[in-house]
Amino acid sequence: DQQVKQNSPSLSVQEGRISILNCDYTNSMFDYFLWYKKYPAEGPTFLISISSIKDKNEDGRFTVFLNKSAKHLSLHIVPSQPGDSAVYFCAASEGAGKSTFGDGTTLTVKP
Amino acid sequence: GAGVSQSPRYKVAKRGQDVALRCDPISGHVSLFWYQQALGQGPEFLTYFQNEAQLDKSGLPSDRFFAERPEGSVSTLKIQRTQQEDSAVYLCASSYPSRDTPGYGYTFGSGTRLTVV
Numbered sequence: 001d002q003q004v005k006q007n008s009p010s011l012s013v014q015e016g017r018i019s020i021l022n023c024d025y026t027n028s029m030f031d032y033f034l035w036y037k038k039y040p041a042e043g044p045t046f047l048i049s050i051s052s053i054k055d056k057n058e059d060g061r062f063t064v065f066l067n068k069s070a071k072h073l074s075l076h077i078v079p080s081q082p083g084d085s086a087v088y089f090c091a092a093s094e095g096a097g098k099s100t101f102g103d104g105t106t107l108t109v110k111p
Numbered sequence: 112g113a114g115v116s117q118s119p120r121y122k123v124a125k126r127g128q129d130v131a132l133r134c135d136p137i138s139g140h141v142s143l144f145w146y147q148q149a150l151g152q153g154p155e156f157l158t159y160f161q162n163e164a165q166l167d168k169s170g171l172p173s174d175r176f177f178a179e180r181p182e183g184s185v186s187t188l189k190i191q192r193t194q195q196e197d198s199a200v201y202l203c204a205s206s207y208p209s210r211d212t213p214g215y216g217y218t219f220g221s222g223t224r225l226t227v228v
Contacts (some may be wrong), residue, residue: 098159101146
């Protein structure tokens with residue numbers, strides 16, 4: 001049973017527009033959520049995180065929204081740039097230990 | 112170094128062979144994690160250390176998998192009698208112990224791609 005799901009394997013957007021990546025989770029004990037970005041042949045890179053006590057966290061062009069009642073989070077990238085093209089992983093943790101990852105969404109930003 | 116270093120980058124092992132994968136975490140990161148990533152999937156948790164203590168090994172798939180971090184810095188993931196289903200990318204990550212630390216999140220290495228033939 002997958003506790004973190006990214007239902008869209010891929011997403012394509014035009015440069016300058018908004019990219020919205022979605023993630024759903026089932027474990028109500030998760031209290032910390034993170035997004036990672038991964039280029040081919042590299043390890044994932046931490047992007048942005050949010051604690052369950054918040055519903056929004058913003059860092060430059062990246063904003064993460066958390067809807068605890070729906071067990072849903074999303075990553076907004078505005079404006080999208082071609083260099084944002086990568087695989088994006090959503091992750092969730094309960095306490096300071098392990099994180100549980102989704103299977104990723106491949107974002108393609110077209111010039 | 113500035114990042115998490117893993118070696119080797121690639122490893123081809125014959126079925127039944129033992130392998131050892133090394134991870135050098137970022138200096139000062141007391142937490143260290145090992146993940147396994149199959150093609151097209153997200154990383155799957157294997158094990159977690161805080162300093163030299165292995166706090167969680169619930170993700171190790173069998174007793175053929177063993178991890179250690181004897182001095183609280185470098186870690187080794189060992190796989191005995193490798194099998195074809197062990198073929199994957201093995202990722203190491205390190206982090207600060209506290210999620211209150213600004214910018215908290217894993218710093219991953221580039222991984223070791225293991226192919227068992």
